[in-house]
Amino acid sequence: MNEHATTNETITITKGSAELLHIYIPYNPAYIERIRRIKGRRWESKPKVWIIPYTTAAIQEFMNQFDPVDVQIAPELWVESEELQHWKTSKGSDAWSKESLQKALTLRGYSRKTIKAYCNQVERFLSSLALKDTDVTSSKVQTYCLGLLEQGISHSSVNQTISAIRFYCKHVLHHPTDIQYIRPKKQIKLPKVMSEKEVAQLLKSVTNLKHKTILFLTYSSGLRVGEVVRLQCSDLDIERQTLIVRQGKGQKDRRTLLSNLAWEIVQEYITEYRPNRWLFPGQSSDRHLTERSVQKVFEEARQRACIVKKVSIHALRHSFATHLLENGTDLRYIQELLGHTSARTTQRYTHVSMKNIQRIQSPLDRLDLGE
Incomplete structure (x- = not known):
């Protein structure tokens, strides 16, 4: 059996600080053995979390030890870590139909710019989930969007992300449309004007x-x-x-x-x-x-x-x-x-x-x- 075989437990990696990453791992001897191989890792018993350095080397070692299928990446970390994005999407690119979304948007007259934005936003959202648990629920959307807001992403961008996910659920997955998402209040920004x-x-x-x-x-x-x-x-x-x-x-x-x-x-x-x-x-x-x-x-x-x-x-x-x-x-x-x-x-x-x-x-x- 492959050392990285999928289990029924999900690992979550989040940003602890500018220097540290927090990894929440359900008890599993195989997982514990792998995390111990990462240089600089340590265990904090109080919050029950593994901590590794927020460095390219540590992230690379984490990716070598674990399978993206078993890992859920917190939204705020997803936004800023290109390494984790690529690792997750390269292994899970078949988890959704980008072509179907593009076709649905084109048929409804959306502009090329909006089509590109919606596809990117849906891909980022789905890739942040554990691949074995890709059902789209209100709670997952809210958690993801909260992470974006905490990262400093503008309210208008988060609102567009919600619109993109709703469109994908309705017109590609054909989910019921009564799923409600709480949207952040629209920020009132004055236009920047030159004299x-x-x-x-x-x-x-x-x-x-x-x-x-x-x-x-x-x-x-x-x-x-x-x-x-x-x-x-x-x-x-x-x-x-x-x-x-x-x-x-x-x-x-x-x-x-x-x-x-x-x-x-x-x-x-x-x-x-x-x-x-x-x-x-x-x-x-x-x-x-x-x-x-x-x-x-x-x-x-x-x-x-x-x-x-x-x-x-x-x-x-x-x-x-x-x-x-x-x-x-x-x-x-x-x-x-x-x-x-x-x-x-x-x-x-x-x-x-x-x-x-x-x-x-x-x-x-x-x-x-x-x-």
Whole structure:
């Protein structure tokens, strides 16, 4: 019989601290013999736990001694240990049908980005379970998500993980849909916005014409990075002076602004680069530029412009909306330009707009503090 043969008992490995891992092992002479082979291990009788160093060498020795089928990895450890992730998934990749999940998502019109995210989240969740106990239950989902929150994963990411697991259970496993999961309360985060002066600094810092055109259009039209890289030459509606965003978030088409200045730069760019289908082709003309490339362009421009705010290219979209609001544009029009389904999403910009805040006098300024 193989030394690593599966038993009916599950080993759990968790993160004890930045330097130590805790291993909970049901009493089994074979398991005890294996854990004793790991250098630096020790037994703590009070909590009844084996402790090993949190080092690559100790993790490798642990993986050599045990079978992933017998091991459950705590969520907070799963998130940060690539070695354990690879060990678990390489041995258990057949435990679920990634292809079935991809097909179910595609048939229901989910975007490529969401399909990739859902598949990764479901794979991480299932791989964190002991392979011999892969039934999905509410308690397992709650325990896993609690571990993610304790690791500092954002509430929105954990909520998406829950949505991915629910979808998998309903449309792939065909489980009853009455399983209820407690979701973490959605965090209210204000959009990160640049001032008009900062946007001007950023745009003036760019000399490469292609990069300049990308950033001008992103701000001028309030685009997401995934939308700007997928623009086609036919999406420019010159007569109406608008830009057509096809299959944006939520698989919706919309029209947004195309400013005079942005159009002048686009014309100059088209004359020099002569794009065919994609307005911003990648290294191969039949494929568009990658989102990562554009994010890098923005980051380099931010550094050249000496903008200290830690913002991503998405801040240009937030700034577009906030600056429109500050200049008197009705929220309903901004909602249409951004492609928001809910007005509540657009209303976030009222919290970062300085238009009304600057009109308010602090009570301190009204005090007579003269001697």
